[in-house]
Amino acid sequence: QYFCHRHKSKKKAFTKYCKKWQDEDGKKQLEKDFSAMKKYCKVIRVIMHTQMKLLPLRQKKAHVMEIQVNGGTVAEKVDWAREKLEKQVSVHSVFSQNEMIDVIGVTKGHGMKGVTSRWHSKKLPRKTHKGLRKVACIGAWHPARVGYSIARAGQKGYHHRTELNKKIYRIGRGIHVEDGKVVKNNASTNYDMTEKSITPLGGFPHYGEVNNDFLMLKGCVVGTKKRVLTLRK
Template identity: 40%
Template sequence: HAEFDVYASEFPKSISKEINLKNKEGAIENAEKILGRVKEIFAIVAVSPRAAGLEQKKPYIFEALVSGGDIKKQFAHVKELLGKEIRIDQIFETGATIDVAAITKGKGWQGVIQRFGVKKKQHKSRKTVREVASLGPISPASVMYSVPRAGQMGFHQRTEYDKRIMVMGNTENNKIKINPDGGYKHFGLVKGDFIILKGSVPGTYRRLIKLRSQIRNAPIKITKPNILEVVV
């Protein structure tokens, strides 16, 4: 259970409609007194799609684990950022490798051929062709979880690892042009902070993508890539 909750004194207008909580008197001082029995600190983070130029009004609100250093350093870091806007260059740097998590594209209800890549049967083999040949042995009288079955495909949360940050900047003061004439298809013009990754990212257009520090094969030294040209 939570040992303490500390909230910002003021929320932006778009977020105040979703969160309307106020601190108890002396909340920060009381939190500092009981840091000795705290093991983890989580920050409640809100992302406003309007800041990225999207029409969606409702913000995304979720918890983010605070890591690095001991509990006192983590609390001091979160206390300093409380109620402030966090820019992407405060968290990551160009050349770093990160992990991305998002909800994949939804495909709806699909059969085993599309969902698992099962081979089709012969056209005169039995009643059906696009079906698994056998669901398993006669005993035990149950179907194993590992047998391919039809069902929901896509619209799952998936994490992809080791994506390198190639370019990071802001559209207002960036030398590299990243917006094509007329904007991107199904998205429009990129406004504000942006990031270009090497590799693919799960999800469809305008979908929330969560970034985190790399947890696999972290390099000892971060080297910045030499970007000569960006073609859009």
């Protein structure tokens, strides 16, 4: 928590820290810090955030994440990260077509569910006493505890999951202006040359129009519409 959340509060986040970049002594200290990183650090990570104003979502708060910089020497990593400070990093500069990536996210939630729905255990015969969507035996007499691996009722879905090896079919460019004209053609292929946008008629259900750069992956991804996903190389 960096600043006061009260409505009347005049305090703003990072007001003192940002003066470091304007002050001469502060600039010297920053140069010192960057050179110390190049000398002593082995791993360089950058803090990045999403741009919520570009999305058709109600949420304003950005998602903040620390991402490790790989490739090259430590000095090159620090220089690269420094020139990217406070700048937009496009998806084209990170991923490429036909690349295999991992998708990390939270699955679709289903709330409290019984054992048959949650673990796909076999239903008991029709005439079973006290219900048939149950597990008949939940363990031996001894050990006199219910083991962790026994199927039980409880929360289903809304779990953090990582799915490996999803192929990037296309990296699409968002709607942009070229030579004074708005270019929306980002869905045509070698077989279908008609100029069209990736957004279907009426927009994607529960999302809206896609106006920014996009990724098209093979297969499905975890979670509901509008779910935030982490793409990992």
